[in-house]
Amino acid sequence: MSRNVSGQAYALTVLTPIEHGREQALTAYLDALGDGDASPLARVPGTHLARWVVIGQVKRQEGQRRPDALKAPRLLFTSNFDGSLNPYLEALRTGLAGDADAIWGNCTGYPATRTPPASPSGSATTRSRRRCSSAPMASRRSPMCTPPSPRARA
Numbered sequence: 001m002s003r004n005v006s007g008q009a010y011a012l013t014v015l016t017p018i019e020h021g022r023e024q025a026l027t028a029y030l031d032a033l034g035d036g037d038a039s040p041l042a043r044v045p046g047t048h049l050a051r052w053v054v055i056g057q058v059k060r061q062e063g064q065r066r067p068d069a070l071k072a073p074r075l076l077f078t079s080n081f082d083g084s085l086n087p088y089l090e091a092l093r094t095g096l097a098g099d100a101d102a103i104w105g106n107c108t109g110y111p112a113t114r115t116p117p118a119s120p121s122g123s124a125t126t127r128s129r130r131r132c133s134s135a136p137m138a139s140r141r142s143p144m145c146t147p148p149s150p151r152a153r154a
Contacts, residue, residue, distance in 0.1 A: 041095075052077050
């Protein structure tokens, strides 16, 4: 059993760089999303808890010799859900619909921000998910391999 599964619950964490100049617009979009039943995450079955967080910079830890610095702000998405990963990613894609593009479209490498080739293989998001699910683990950390994901408020 993998370490990101506890019983039926699966944990997903995605960290993506935000395109230069889009941090404020993304933050405003996320802040305007509804809570509870009005949240786009309410449309994604199986979600226990999920959230988006914009990380502008990291803090220096006491005793740290050199400060860490992000080259770009990051969008953190985390979710705990029932079931397995691929069906949940598909539920995110369909449940979030345009919200996924509005959120991850601000991130580097998000496939919906490019003109997808004409193909019967599905949306850009689905093609990216298929490509990344068969990629070696190290390549899954690439921005092109980050699945679209949602935010809920605490």
